[in-house]
Amino acid sequence: MTMLTSLPHRVRLIDVGPRDGLQNEKQAVPAAVKVELVHRLQAAGLKEIEVTSFVSPKWVPQMADNAEVMAGIHREAGVRYSVLTPNLQGFEAAFKTLPDEIVVFGAASEAFSQKNINCSIAESIERFAPVVKAARDAGISVRGAMSCTVGCPYEGDVAPERVSYLAGLMKSIGVQRVDVADTIGVGTPRKVQAAMEATLKHYALNDVSGHFHDTYGQALSNTLAALQMGVWNFQSSVAGLGGCPYAKGATGNVATEDVVYLLQGLGIDTGIDLDKLIDAGVYISEALGRQPNSPVSRAVLNKRSA
Ligand code: HMG
Ligand code: MG
Secondary structure (H helix, E strand, O other), X not given: OOOHHHOOOEOEEEXXXXXXHHHOOOOOOOHHHHXXXXXXXXXXXXXXXXXXXXXOOOOOHHHOOHHHHHHHOOOOOOOEEEEEOOOHHHHHHHHOOOOOEEEEEEEOOHHHHHHHHOOOHHHHHHHHHXXXXXXXXXXXXXXXXXXXXXXXXXXXXXXXXXXXXXXXHHHHOOOOEEEEEEOOOOOOHHHHHHHHHHHHOOOOHHHEEEEEEOOOOOHHHHHHHHHHOOOOEEEEEHHHOOOOOOOOOOOOEOEHHHHHHHHHHOOOEOOOOHHHHHHHHHHHHHHHOOOOXXXXXXXXXXXXXX
């Protein structure tokens, strides 16, 4: 049994709210609001922000303002701004906006690969290879998102071998680090640990992150399970925004506020100011006309107004 005393001393959080969070919104969100959200996240101490994606605007209309958003950000030194690029066309558009990191995104399940990016896993790797090379030649870091590492909305359970296969392919084309994503939030701790273990066959602990959607309310438990393995990079969305338009019924990522509260309670350093983060979550939630989807945010807001 791993003791809680062996947890990492610090955790790096990537807020994916501006991208994963907002990509699923039906209502138009002005670019200026997205830019302001990024500003508030960096003011709260986030050192990595997934800003937008350079995908087809027919597939994901909400991300059509990608270049405008990237151009509007006043960048802070020491903050890494990443963007999704599914193919060379996306990379070429992204490149002009000077991202620090690009993200290619594949899936451990064939059906999800087809639905999300319109090609097989093998074809996706063929498409990613020149993107990865172009990015690395230009000195841009490369991350790989791996969807459906636990379950798939079309295929059901996904075996760890599928995850290992995808991680090996990502490694073979030069992807520097990978996200183990539970796209539809069906994972529970042992299943997530198995997906992590499969990934760790190909990537070092420092280069693996957890990306847990919270559909079934398991994301914090899964975060703790990954922490117990020594994983110390995680993705989350401010105010629990998000979902993937090609994973019907899946809700947002675990709220960054909830993860920060958990980590603070465990004495793990994140460099994030929880109060400022909660304000950032309130900002974007008000812009969307709803309450932050985060119990920690709700509790702190209730306390503030008492
Ligand atoms: P396709 O239709 O197979 O692409 O889509 P194509 O190469 O045949 O091109 C068709 C049209 O798309 C052409 O335009 C291209 O110019 C255009 P047309 O001639 O018809 O006017 N096009 C593009 N336009 C802008 N930017 C581009 C681009 N590429 C082609 N980069 C494609 C393939 C990958 C483009 C499409 O399937 C797509 O855009 N998919 C996006 C899916 C997506 O964004 N999903 C959400 C992000 S992933 C996610 O949320 C999961 C994650 O959070 C982890 C997790 O939780 O699992 C990361
Ligand atoms: Mg996601």
